[in-house]
Structures are given as structure tokens and as C-alpha cells.
Amino acid sequence: MTTETMEAPAIAVPTATPPHPVREFWGYFSANHGAVAGLVIIVAVILVALLADVIAPHDPNLTNTAIALKPPFWQEGGSISYPLGTDPIGRDILSRLIYGAQLSLLIGIVVVAISIAIGTVLGLVAGFFRGLTEIFIMRLMDIILTLPSLLLAIVIVAVLGPGLMNAMLAVALVILPHYVRLARAAVITETSKDYVTAARVSGAGTTRLMFREVLPNCTAPLIVQASLGISTAILDAAALGFLGLGAQPPSPEWGTMLADAREFVLRAWWVVTFPGLAILITVLAFNLLGDGLRDALDPKLKR
């Protein structure tokens, strides 16, 4: 875990002045071993995704029925050239998992980016304009929150048609309310503060107040929520993939891989075990990171 100290700033801070915010943040964050472990796993997954072309031993879509359902290398009949075995049509599972990491990270990041972009704007608008606009936006978010998230996502995908893009849109919509609520709550607490009044008196327009003055001050909870949001997005997108509503075969998306391999669960344990393990570990890592970020960034929870 020592490799991760690279993240800390290299700037030497004079002892008399308060610690640099980044250093202070790292102090809180690194005290949480779970969070550091989560960060290490995420960095590893990112590296695997970036280097997929180099480290994957085989083409993820190359089929070869002659070697179908080969077990992992430590089992009888397995071979080291297919370390985690092969699937029912002879594709290398490890290579598919490696390329699947690209998809899962892409899903997590794109979904949360869409949600944050739309969510903060809606939240800022609700917080600044109050009145009917606010009631309308917040009621809509309440309705989305009331419905079971996966049910809503399933219904949306059923209407738009199955596919990775539609699944991502559906999940983005489902996690939207969290960002709207956060942004609105931050606006309401921030706008009563002196610096906003000062900016307003100096003639700043509403747009400037929203994005230049208030938004930077509510980034901490948004970052925490983003980390937790990525884990939800990966999990929900995988669930949609598993139901046949997300990424379509032969895509190596982890949930889709599980759905593909489901009927072989009785004959070949490895075809279902590894993709799910990949989902679990990645989601766990983002949850750990989110918890750690919350403890380190949220002053209300600092003890």
C-alpha cells in the first residue's frame, strides 16, 4: 500500500502554518485502511482496463469449440494458457474479464458523469429559484426515489430497447435524485452565507453565483456520492446485463457474461464464478473508497 503515497502532495509545508488541505485530506483518508485498500483495487482495475490490449492473453471474442469449457489451470484438464478456463464456446475467460473491466469502468464513469451534470444543474436551479420550479423538480425526484431503482431501470430499458447505451441512460436517471438533493441542500445552506451576499452585491449574476460561487463549495458531498454512485451504476448495469437488458452478447460485460454462462452453472463452476467475483470486488472497492472519502471530506462526520 506504500505505493499509494504517491497521491500525497510533494510540497513541503512549513510547520507553523495549517496543513495543506490535500495533505490534511490524505491524513484522514490514509488512516482508513479499508478506503486505502479500495483505492488500490480501483487503481489496479483502471490499469488492467487501460492495458487490456497488452495483458490479455487472448482475443476476448475469439471462439474455439475445440477448447470449450476448459477448467482453470489448477484443475485437471486445465492449461496455463487459459488461466481461468474457457467459456461454452471456447473464449478465454481471463481475457474477457480484462476487457470487461474497460466496460464496467466506462459504465460507472459515464453514468455518474451524466447524473452529476444533470443532477447538479437541476439541484442548483431548484435551490436558487425556489417556488414552483423547486416543488416540481423535487417532487419528480421523490417519485423516482419512491420506485424501486432496478424496476424503474428495467421499465425504461424495456421501452427504449435493450442495449448498453439505454441501460446506462436508465441507471443514470435512477441515481439522479441523489445529486439533485445534494446540490439543492448545499445551495440552500450556502446562499445565506456572507460570501454569496458579497458576490451578489458586487453584481454577480445568478449563473455566476450558481456555478462560480456556490458549486465549488458543495463538491465534497458530490465527490463522495459520485464514488458510491459508480458502485451502484456498475452493479445495476450488470444486473440489467444479467437480465438480458443491458450490454448484448458477445460483449464481455461482466453481467452479460454471467447471463451467457448461466445454463452451464451445473457443469462448469468457473464460467459463473469469476465474472461475479469481478463485479463484487470492483463494487466493494468503490464502496470502500466512498466511505473513506466521506470520512475524510465531510467535516460534519469528522470526529
Place this chain on the structure above:
Amino acid sequence: MAAPPFSVLAMLRFILTRVSLIIPTFIGITLLAFFLIRLVPGDPIETLAGERGIDPARHEQLRKEYGFDKPIIVQYGIYLARVLQGDLGKSMITQEPVLNEFSSLFPATIELALCAIIFALVLGLPAGIIAAIRRNSIFDHGVMGISLAGYSMPIFWWGLILILLFSVQFDLTPVSGRIDVLYYIEPITGFLLIDTLLSDEPEAFWSAVNHLILPTIVLGTVPLAVIARMTRSAMLEVLGEDYIRTAKAKGLSRFRIVALHALRNALIPVVTVIGLQIGVLFTGAILTETIFSWPGVGKWLIDAIFRRDYPVLQGGALLLGVVVMSVNLLVDLAYGLINPRIRHTR
């Protein structure tokens, strides 16, 4: 001990406010279901009628009946009126009214969901309480670690792994279904655990129990993790309060302090969390029922998607939404009733 004074009027006002808050939510859900069919590319009547097509005369008749020639707001009004009368259309595949299909399948989902939440409570509450009392012990770290894993669990995978372990390796539990095909149980309540006990075949009950075990664990895992975490943090908060110190100073036994003084107050946030888990439970039921071929509403909805049975999808989603909304309302009311602070401030 005298009961705390409370006015019936304040209580009534509290209940009425909460109930009135669900009206916009209900309208939102119906709007969503209403636009659902209209977002499907193509002619909505043909969408509703299915792939077999429809003759022009009937098409015209349906167009009038649903009001497709009228403005959209009138169409919504017609739809809302039908929904309020319990008319959710007919399945394109079976021609059965959607409401009938839902109500015949829903008991299977409720049975599964109830078992899952009981499973989660029976394990989660004690685990959370003990973890809080023995804070920073190995047990505490273990519970927190496992619950974090449970919280991150892709349950559709978890189900397959449990099948792999218990059904394939040890041959202990069946792979799918609700009961052995040998038995035919007359549905009286719709809950197989009760119906089999009422029947004259006692082995049928054990068959039903056996079929329930794995789905219950799978569906209960996420709520279990959440309940254990929540109970622990609520207990920790309460154990730091002054009245606990007073109780300790009075020399009360550790058990009395935990069971009588701390637990009661710690349970208030836990109840809310359990309520919020109901929505999660129905979401999980969709996945769990798909894995175990459990004949409930979750599997029914997924099947409807692949059969392009849009009336079932529309009506089913609406009904599930309304069920979750109602449960949330009940939890909200229960919360107000057990927590006097909420009741009096609102």
C-alpha cells in the same frame, strides 16, 4: 407509568398530512405508466394489441375507446379513470386481466420477501447489537466486513453461487421452483407455507420450506447487511447518551441496560431502514425470482418484457410502484407512532 399525553387531533393531523403526500407520487407513477406505452416506437394500439395485428374496424373502435383521437391530457384522464376502477388492461398473451394475474402471483413474491426480511432481521439485529457492545472486537470487524461485502453483492451472482454450493455440490436444496412437482396444493391463502400445512400432505410443507431456503438467503443478503450496519451505528449512538450512563450508575445489569434502555431507542432509525428496504426487496425479488424460476411478479414482469406483453409491463410496474409507495407510507406512519418527537413536531 403514565402514558405520555398526546392529542388525538394532533395524531389525526399527522396521519392526514402523510397520506395526502402520496397523491403527487401516485399521479407521478400513473403518468410514468401512461407514457410508457406511448414511448414504445410505433402505434400504441398495435403495441397494446400485440404482434398478431388487428383489423381496421376494431382498431378504430379501440382508438375511440382509449381516446387516442383526443388531446393527450384527456387520454391521461381516461387512463387514470380506468386505473382507479381497477382496469389495467389485459395480457396480450393470456388475455387475462392484468390485475388478476398480478394478484394470483403476488402472494409468492410476498412470501419470499417476508421470509427474506425475517431472515435479515433475525441475523442482522443481534449481529449489529453485539458488534456495537463489543466495539472494535474481532466480532465487530467481522460483522462490518461481511456486511460491506453483502452490501456490494451482485445478488444474481450470489444466487448462482449458492446453487453451485448447496444444490450441485451437496445436493441439499432444489435448484428452482416453489415446491416439488409431485404435489398439487389448492391455493387457499396463496402462501405455500400455510397452504401446505392446511393440506393433508405434511411432506409438501417441507418441500416448500426446502425450496424457500436459497431464495430467502439470496434476497435477504442486502437487507441483512444494511440492517446489521444500521443497528450497530444506532446502538453506538444511543450507548453514548447520558441516560445510559445514569442507568450504569444506578448499577443496572448490562443486559437490562442494553435490552431495555438502549435497544428501544436504537430501534427507531432501524425501523425506517427496514421500511426503505422494502423497495430494495422488490427490486431484488425481480432478480431472485429470475434465478430460481420463482413464480412471482418479478419473473412475470421480466417474462412480459421478452414477450413484448406491454399491458402486463405497464400494469405490473404501476402495481408494484403503488405497493412500494403504500409500504413506505405505512412505515412513515409507524415511525411517527413509535417516535413521539416526530409526532409532536409535525
